[in-house]
Structures are given as C-alpha cells and as structure tokens.
Amino acid sequence: MSIVASSAGDVLDYALAVFFVGSGLGLAYMLVRMGGTFAQLSSFIRGAERDALPVVVKAGGTVDRVNDQLDKLDVVTDSAVSMADNADTAVRAVSTAITTPVKKVTGLAAGVSHGASAFRARRDFGAAMKVAKDASARRQSELDEELRTAGREPSAGSTGQSAQAAGASAASEPAPEGMQPSAESSGTSA
Secondary structure (H helix, E strand, O other): OOOOOOOHHHHHHHHHHHHHHHHHHHHHHHHHHHHHHHHHHHHHHHHHHHHHHHHHHHHHHHHHHHHHHHHHHHHHHHHHHHHHHHHHHHHHHHHHHHHHHHHHHHHHHHHHHHHHHHHHHHOOHHHHHHHHHHHHHHHHHHHHHHHHHOOOOOOOOOHHHHHHHHHHHHHHOOOOOOOOOOOOOOOOOO
C-alpha cells in the first residue's frame, strides 16, 4: 500500500498511532521526572528525620534540666516565704514586747496626773481613783489607735486635718470632775 493510495481512514489510523506514541513518551518522561522528585522528597524527609531527632532529644534534655532548676527555685522561694514569715513573727513579738510596757507606762502617767489633779480638787480618794483609772484606760486606747495608724498615709485632703484633729481631741478631752476650766482660762472672754 502506498501513501498516495491511502484512504482517509488509514491517515487517521496513522495519526492516532503517532498521537498515542507521543502521549506514551510524554507520560514516560513525566513519570521519570516525578520519580526523581519523589526520590528527592524521600531523601529530604530522611535527612530531616536524621537531623531533627537529635534536636528533639536535646530539647527534651533541656526541658528536663529547666524543670530541675524550677524545682530548685521552688525550694528557694518556699525558704524565702518561710524566712519572711519567721521575720514577721519576730517583728510582731518585739513590737508587742516594746509597745505593751510603753502603753502601761503612758496609761500610768496619765492616770497619776489626772488622779492627782482630781484628788487636789475634791479631796476624795475614791473619786480620784475612778478618774485615774478612766484616764489611764483612755490614754492606752488612744496610744493603741496611734500605733495602728502610724504607718498609714493620710488620705487626700486630710493632711492638715490630722493636726487639727489631734489639737481638737486634746482640747475636747474632758477635765477631771471638779476641774472644769473657767471662761477666763479657755480664752472665751471678750
């Protein structure tokens, strides 16, 4: 059969054969290239696994050492908290040991002073003792309040008021019975 004597069906058969051969060669080329890509990917994954495994092991060791150090730090902070509690207990004990006698002495001084004034004014020992006990108790409670508020900052606007309040409380402190100030001594005369 000659090429000139071929029919259209024969030409289509030859064209189809050339198309299939070309497609097969193209697919073979693509598959060979894809196989190379998969080989490179497989090599990359093996290398990453080989390199990443020691890093993971080292990171695990580092985490273990950090946890050990944190455990040590926990012991240190527990010790610091314990020392702070012990210091607080010691300070409270010393504070109580110092303030209790001071409160008693200031109460005694106020009681003696007010009691003596009341005895001189009325010549009644029982009434003078009552005035002395009241003055002593009042002075001890005032000192307690002063010690409680000693470390606090005054609130806004009360800076000058604390001095005025102290003067007003001293001025408003009741005098022993029979010792009321006269109008001349209180400064209310014209």
